[in-house]
Amino acid sequence: MKSKFITTLSLLCFGLLSLALLHVTKKPLCIDSKVVERIDMIDGEKSETIFRCAIHRHVPYSPYFAEKLKTISERVQGAERLLESIEPFSQRVQIAIVLDRPFLFKIRGHQIFIGEGMLKVPGHLEKALSKIWYREKNQTLFAQQAVMEEVFTDFLVFLQKGSLRYGDPDSSRITALAPVRWPFVLKAGSAYCESGWKQSEHYEYCKDLSDEDVLDQEVVEMSLRPLLATSWVESYKSLSVKERYEFAHLLTSLLRQEHEPALPIVSTRNHPNAQATQLLKAAEVVKNINAFVAHSKLKQDSDVHKLFVSYFTDELRKNGFQGSFAEASFDVLFISEDKLTVDSPTLKQFRSLAKENPQLQIAVQDKESLWMLPSRYPISLNSFGQIRATRIALEKCGGYDFSFVLGYADKTEKLLVINNCDDKVDFAFKKFLQEGAAGFGTENKGMAFVQFHMPSLLMKRQELEAVNDVFEFIQKRDVESPSFKSLGWQEVRWSEQSDAYQPKAFVDAIEWFRIPN
Numbered sequence: 001m002k003s004k005f006i007t008t009l010s011l012l013c014f015g016l017l018s019l020a021l022l023h024v025t026k027k028p029l030c031i032d033s034k035v036v037e038r039i040d041m042i043d044g045e046k047s048e049t050i051f052r053c054a055i056h057r058h059v060p061y062s063p064y065f066a067e068k069l070k071t072i073s074e075r076v077q078g079a080e081r082l083l084e085s086i087e088p089f090s091q092r093v094q095i096a097i098v099l100d101r102p103f104l105f106k107i108r109g110h111q112i113f114i115g116e117g118m119l120k121v122p123g124h125l126e127k128a129l130s131k132i133w134y135r136e137k138n139q140t141l142f143a144q145q146a147v148m149e150e151v152f153t154d155f156l157v158f159l160q161k162g163s164l165r166y167g168d169p170d171s172s173r174i175t176a177l178a179p180v181r182w183p184f185v186l187k188a189g190s191a192y193c194e195s196g197w198k199q200s201e202h203y204e205y206c207k208d209l210s211d212e213d214v215l216d217q218e219v220v221e222m223s224l225r226p227l228l229a230t231s232w233v234e235s236y237k238s239l240s241v242k243e244r245y246e247f248a249h250l251l252t253s254l255l256r257q258e259h260e261p262a263l264p265i266v267s268t269r270n271h272p273n274a275q276a277t278q279l280l281k282a283a284e285v286v287k288n289i290n291a292f293v294a295h296s297k298l299k300q301d302s303d304v305h306k307l308f309v310s311y312f313t314d315e316l317r318k319n320g321f322q323g324s325f326a327e328a329s330f331d332v333l334f335i336s337e338d339k340l341t342v343d344s345p346t347l348k349q350f351r352s353l354a355k356e357n358p359q360l361q362i363a364v365q366d367k368e369s370l371w372m373l374p375s376r377y378p379i380s381l382n383s384f385g386q387i388r389a390t391r392i393a394l395e396k397c398g399g400y401d402f403s404f405v406l407g408y409a410d411k412t413e414k415l416l417v418i419n420n421c422d423d424k425v426d427f428a429f430k431k432f433l434q435e436g437a438a439g440f441g442t443e444n445k446g447m448a449f450v451q452f453h454m455p456s457l458l459m460k461r462q463e464l465e466a467v468n469d470v471f472e473f474i475q476k477r478d479v480e481s482p483s484f485k486s487l488g489w490q491e492v493r494w495s496e497q498s499d500a501y502q503p504k505a506f507v508d509a510i511e512w513f514r515i516p517n
Helices: 002-025 063-086 116-120 124-137 145-161 189-194 200-207 209-216 225-237 241-248 251-256 278-294 303-318 345-356 402-406 430-435 437-443 454-459 470-476
Strands: 036-043 046-052 093-098 105-108 111-115 327-335 362-365 369-372 386-396 412-419 449-453 489-495 500-505 510-514
Touching (some): 046 063, 063 124, 063 145, 105 124, 105 200, 111 116, 124 145, 124 200, 145 225, 145 278, 189 200, 225 278, 225 303, 278 303, 327 369, 345 362, 345 369, 362 386, 402 454, 412 437, 430 437, 437 449, 449 454, 449 470
Parallel strands (some): 036 093, 327 362, 327 386
Antiparallel strands (some): 036 046, 105 111, 362 369, 412 449, 449 510, 489 500, 500 510
């Protein structure tokens, strides 16, 4: 019995000794990479480290990297394969994974500091490696360098993955390429922080609203990133397979080429005497990013780049950036006389209608702010230069003359003026979106309104300027008045369905109306 016990004890000791020896002699964990020299895991006072396999550096066994290394290696290798195939890194990279700051993302030289939350979700590690590569190769200095870096490295991540997907460690939401239109892409600071398109470096700032001032200088530029990145990727996808390969290998040439004319070094937004609105600043960004592509001397040497330039300019145009760069254009704009809040019934209704009708660009404004729906966040009205809409509906309490109406002549084609002096009255606009003024009349029985056709009204500006009250003018219908004669009304038809009048006239200056009771 004693002999059996000694034998069992000996075997147990031998097993434990073997396990200890195996642990001591175990091959150190390492990352199989040409580019990444070392990776540190930092958790308060504790840290674990691995090195590049090629340098055969012995390190203590790391439980953290034993679990995470395979995934990290695959992502690093995927990024470096693409980037090194275009042009090798000139210097190796170090990565620090910080466990107690999950939203950290910072690049200093060739060092990446990334929170574990940012590391766990797609895209940000690849983005960091792409940024270091971009900064090594880039020799172009111009005013919009920061947003250019974002767009260019978004494209590099797209090339690596075949898609562009960034994860949000807070919401688990995945951001991907999707159609976006100018100027709806513009965002206020709060909306930008809720967006999955915020810059990786801004995740920590957005978690701490006390640092919101840090973002104020950058929100305008960075909110344009989805418009520019989507336009860039769609332009690339328009190339043939052979052209895509050639364009990808021209990327470093694009970063090193001179531009003719030269790109602006200083933005007008930083000029002390500039009174540029937010929309003008944003337009300058888009215009200069387009110039970065279009004015490169690479166009002279590469037919593929010349083709990409034409596609990129066309994509921006298709996404609404055309004509007057400082102009915001909408399909429908409602103007409220009252100050609106996020809980205002009118704003809620139009936000719901915007979601139901994504093909329509709908906006709502009061005297201070404008909402580009379905966004919940307003942008200051002072931020815009010119605001236009195909149809504008607005409230007006009491009488008004044609000069008031003609004040909207350069803003819209059709103007619906609703006579309302009761701030407790809510309008319905669903049928207005579908059927225009006739639909508004159907849904809003008893509400007085007039719809004007502005181009026709402009033709009779001189004859109508003497009219002091539009409703009195319509109600009186003085056939001997030169002003009334100028409209050329032949008859006035009554619509039972709309509960409103529709004039038949030589000049369609007034299309529908309902006079006050």
